Amino acid sequence: MTQTISMPVWAFVLILLFAAVTFASHFLFPSVRWFFRKRAERVIAKLNERLTRPIEPFKLARRYDMIQRIIYDPEITKAVVEYAEEEGIPENVAFEKAKDYAREIVPSFSATLYFSVGMRLARWLSKTLYKVRIGAFDRDALEKIDPDATVIFVMNHRSNMDYVLVTHLVSRAGTLSYAVGEWARVWPLSSIIKMLGAYFIRRRSRGSLYRRVLARYVQMATDGGVTQAMFPEGGLSLTGRVGEPKLGLLNYIVDGRGPDGRDVIFVPVGLNYDQVLEDRFLIAADKTGKRRFRPSVWSVICSCAIYTWWRVRGKFRGFGTATVGFGTPLELSTIPMGEGRTEAVADELMLRICKVVPVLAAPLVARALTQGVNTRDALKGAISVMLDELRVRSMPIPRREVGAMVDETLARLSLRGLVRVSEQHVTIDADGRDVLAYYAATIDHHFVDAAVQKT
Numbered sequence: 001m002t003q004t005i006s007m008p009v010w011a012f013v014l015i016l017l018f019a020a021v022t023f024a025s026h027f028l029f030p031s032v033r034w035f036f037r038k039r040a041e042r043v044i045a046k047l048n049e050r051l052t053r054p055i056e057p058f059k060l061a062r063r064y065d066m067i068q069r070i071i072y073d074p075e076i077t078k079a080v081v082e083y084a085e086e087e088g089i090p091e092n093v094a095f096e097k098a099k100d101y102a103r104e105i106v107p108s109f110s111a112t113l114y115f116s117v118g119m120r121l122a123r124w125l126s127k128t129l130y131k132v133r134i135g136a137f138d139r140d141a142l143e144k145i146d147p148d149a150t151v152i153f154v155m156n157h158r159s160n161m162d163y164v165l166v167t168h169l170v171s172r173a174g175t176l177s178y179a180v181g182e183w184a185r186v187w188p189l190s191s192i193i194k195m196l197g198a199y200f201i202r203r204r205s206r207g208s209l210y211r212r213v214l215a216r217y218v219q220m221a222t223d224g225g226v227t228q229a230m231f232p233e234g235g236l237s238l239t240g241r242v243g244e245p246k247l248g249l250l251n252y253i254v255d256g257r258g259p260d261g262r263d264v265i266f267v268p269v270g271l272n273y274d275q276v277l278e279d280r281f282l283i284a285a286d287k288t289g290k291r292r293f294r295p296s297v298w299s300v301i302c303s304c305a306i307y308t309w310w311r312v313r314g315k316f317r318g319f320g321t322a323t324v325g326f327g328t329p330l331e332l333s334t335i336p337m338g339e340g341r342t343e344a345v346a347d348e349l350m351l352r353i354c355k356v357v358p359v360l361a362a363p364l365v366a367r368a369l370t371q372g373v374n375t376r377d378a379l380k381g382a383i384s385v386m387l388d389e390l391r392v393r394s395m396p397i398p399r400r401e402v403g404a405m406v407d408e409t410l411a412r413l414s415l416r417g418l419v420r421v422s423e424q425h426v427t428i429d430a431d432g433r434d435v436l437a438y439y440a441a442t443i444d445h446h447f448v449d450a451a452v453q454k455t
Contacts, residue, residue, distance in 0.1 A: 063108040070102045070216055071095070079212040086208075094209065101213040107177070109197040114175055122168040125161075129277075129318055132165065135270070135325030135358035135396040145265055145329060150225050152253065154349050155269040156242045156357060157231035158442075159276045161322070166229060166269065169324055176229045177221065179249055201249070203234060215252040222253050225262060232346060236278070238286035240441035242354050245346040254332065254342045268327035268349055270357035272442055274320025275412065283434050310415075320412060325356035325396065359390060359397055359443050361405035362412070367440035367447075370433070375424050379406050390446060 070076060076098055084094040126132050145151060153176070155162060167176055178198040199221075201214060221228065232245035253264060276282070330352065335345055368382040380402050390397050398405060410426065413419045418432030428436060 063106055066106050066220075067099070067102045069220070070106065070213060071099050073216055073220075076213060076216055079209055083209040098209055098213055101210050102217070105199050105201070105214055105217050107197050107199045109175075109177075111175075114197060115171075118167065119171045122164045122171070125164050126168045126322070129161070130165075130273070130320065130322035131318065132168070133321055133323040133358075134169070135272075135323045136356040137326050138328050141328050142267070142326060145267075146263060148225070149263040149265045149331075150222050151227045151265050151267060152222075153227075153229040153267045153269050154353065155229065155231055156271055156353050157233050157236050158240075158271050158273060159236065159278060161273070161277060162231070162271055163229075165271065165322055165324060174227050177226050178229050179231075181235070211248075218249060218252040222264060223262060232349065236282055238282045240438040242350065242357065242445065245350050247342050247346055250346055251342045254335075254345055264332040266330045266332065266345070266349055268330070268352035268356060270325040270327065270353050270355070271323070272358040272360050272363065273322045274360050274362035274409070277319070279435060279438055283438055320362055320409075321360055321398075323358035323360060325358050327352040327356040354445050356396075357442065357445070359395060359446065361398055361400070361409045363439045363443045364398075365406060365409040365413070366436040366438075367443065369419070369426065369428060370436050370440045374426050376406060376410075376426065377424065379410075379426065386447070395446065 080094045080098050081091060083097075084091045087094070153166065153170070155166065163178060163180075170176060175197055179201050180198040181201065181203055199217065202210065230249055232247075232250060233243040234246035234248070237243055330345070330348055332345065335341055335348075364383045364386055365379060367386070368379050371382070373379050373382045383402050383406065387397050387402070410419065410421050413432070413436075414421050416432075416435075418429055418435055420427045420429060
């Protein structure tokens with residue numbers, strides 16, 4: 001027992017390393033985790049004092065615990081057994097697949113990252129690129145929302161800036177949990193997005209087990225009161241118009257929710273921009289019919305360099321205005337139970353979203369130009385007529401003087417090479433016709449409604 005033994009230095013170092021890891025894992029790490037968790041709880045308590053809708057306990061649960069809750073849920077257990085029978089595989093293999101799906105979907109929310117990094121970045125990007133404005137805003141209806149209800153913002157999808165813009169605008173009210181597509185499943189972006197509370201979904205997945213796991217997570221989050229944001233169109237609009245709703249996520253929320261328990265309140269949100277960063281990619285995708293579009297690294301670098309050069313020369317003053325309109329909330333409890341409930345909710349929400357899509361200067365100018373107006377004076381006259389039509393229906397409209405709107409928009413379109421402007425005459429370039437039609441389409445539905453009302 002007391003005899004001296006000799007061993008290689010590398011073996012002695014290895015033993016010390018294992019001993020250090022064991023000591024840290026059993027004594028040090030739990031204490032450190034407890035210290036930081038208590039500190040985080042104090043920070044969250046202070047945040048909740050100033051938030052209109054405090055951060056829900058469900059969102060603050062440990063990711064590991066949330067995954068365990070999902071995979072051992074009776075509905076998922078049943079789905080695992082059914083999947084194993086269908087595929088002819090052992091149940092433990094099917095169980096591991098369900099576990100992998102849960103790990104992929106469940107976020108790892110960090111309040112510190114959300115408010116210290118996410119909010120500041122969202123604010124900086126929004127104000128750097130756009131003049132941010134609030135359009136329609138039913139203040140009375142929004143203030144009357146039941147504080148115990150689950151709030152879900154339902155939005156039209158115009159740009160990847162939608163995430164940033166809405167997050168910035170509702171940051172004082174609370175946190176948002178987005179459903180994010182596969183475009184964001186790239187390291188390290190995926191880790192950051194999960195820490196901001198977003199969860200990943202596979203838009204094209206047809207596997208029944210995956211859909212059951214995703215549905216259960218969405219239902220648990222809804223039951224837990226997590227404030228969410230979703231795009232019922234399922235992807236970016238390729239034409240500028242508000243598209244038809246896809247019922248997947250919406251059906252997970254609506255299906256089976258009766259009069260008992262926490263109510264769900266949908267807040268319709270309409271977004272519009274004077275210029276969308278991805279407009280040319282979206283138009284090209286519409287022409288080719290391939291939605292899987294992704295700009296090359298070189299094109300992104302070139303675009304950033306061009307805009308930086310314009311800013312240095314004083315020619316770049318942002319991409320115009322970005323406006324968000326909030327419509328009248330829809331309470332799920334007011335929609336009768338039964339077959340077709342999800343479709344009824346979707347149709348009503350899309351109507352309310354279309355109603356509050358903001359009307360901006362660029363879409364107005366684009367609409368007039370695509371209708372054949374080709375002089376500055378005629379543009380001003382045509383836009384004044386459109387604004388009068390909208391004003392009669394109490395639609396929120398730009399507050400600036402018509403002449404200033406026309407001059408500023410034409411200058412931006414000319415800088416992009418979409419139109420050629422002389423002292424009075426305006427000519428659409430070949431590359432500009434599709435882009436102008438894209439922006440005109442964002443507000444066409446407002447005037448179609450007016451035409452129907454007149455008839």
